[in-house]
Amino acid sequence: xxxxxxxxxxxxxxxxxxxxxxxxxxxxxxxxxxxxxxxxxxxxxxxxxxxxxxxxxxxxxxxxxxxxxxxxxxxxxxxxxxxxxxxxxxxxxxxxxxxxxxxxxxxxxxxxxxxxxxxxx
Amino acid sequence: xxxxxxxxxxxxxxxxxxxxxxxxxxxxxxxxxxxxxxxxxxxxxxxxxxxxxxxxxxxxxxxxxxxxxxxxxxxxxxxxxxxxxxxxxxxxxxxxxxxxxxxxxxx
Numbered sequence: 369x370x371x372x373x374x375x376x377x378x379x380x381x382x383x384x385x386x387x388x389x390x391x392x393x394x395x396x397x398x399x400x401x402x403x404x405x406x407x408x409x410x411x412x413x414x415x416x417x418x419x420x421x422x423x424x425x426x427x428x429x430x431x432x433x434x435x436x437x438x439x440x441x442x443x444x445x446x447x448x449x450x451x452x453x454x455x456x457x458x459x460x461x462x463x464x465x466x467x468x469x470x471x472x473x474x475x476x477x478x479x480x481x482x483x484x485x486x487x488x489x
Numbered sequence: 490x491x492x493x494x495x496x497x498x499x500x501x502x503x504x505x506x507x508x509x510x511x512x513x514x515x516x517x518x519x520x521x522x523x524x525x526x527x528x529x530x531x532x533x534x535x536x537x538x539x540x541x542x543x544x545x546x547x548x549x550x551x552x553x554x555x556x557x558x559x560x561x562x563x564x565x566x567x568x569x570x571x572x573x574x575x576x577x578x579x580x581x582x583x584x585x586x587x588x589x590x591x592x593x594x595x596x
Binding site: 412413414415418427429430463468472473474475476477478479480481482 | 525582585
């Protein structure tokens with residue numbers, strides 16, 4: 369059974385930093401692209417950043433480019449999202465998602481339960 | 490950026506009825522379209538990938554159709570657990586955008 373468990377969310381002041389982690393199990397982590405997708409309170413879904421299975425390819429939403437960095441450690445089966453210069457509009461539930469098919473970078477077949485990031489003074 | 494427009498915004502139906510949800514893309518996404526279901530307080534769940542392929546474990550009452558710019562999600566006979574918000578999403582290129590969602594509510 370695929371399990372994705374996010375951690376690292378919380379309350380942070382504007383301009384602050386936070387690192388999210390996603391611990392993966394139940395599948396061969398190094399074979400799948402992974403992504404972070406977020407959802408602001410009461411709003412729709414936004415694809416924040418995907419990363420290829422090897423970690424060689426990454427993409428970023430314009431809204432986070434230059435501030436967020438996605439990375440992965442295939443030896444630890446863990447996905448990360450380093451967030452800097454946080455803004456109020458970054459407040460959201462952040463989901464970790466696994467590609468449905470290994471090569472489909474922009475797909476999300478399994479999702480974690482999400483971790484809430486709140487940016488507020 | 491490809492914009493996905495879902496309609497209607499809200500759909501009020503009763504259990505046992507047929508639900509038809511629409512998703513229109515601002516340019517062709519070929520068949521690279523997925524549908525997700527999201528219930529309050531839960532993560533989205535993949536229902537359909539590549540326009541018409543049910544994901545693993547999804548009941549046969551869910552079906553998808555379409556290609557290019559016009560897509561439909563059909564739920565043949567609504568069960569009580571089907572009332573939720575449904576999102577479409579393309580994977581044609583970066584960024585892979587979502588529609589704004591259709592809320593399926595019980596009448």
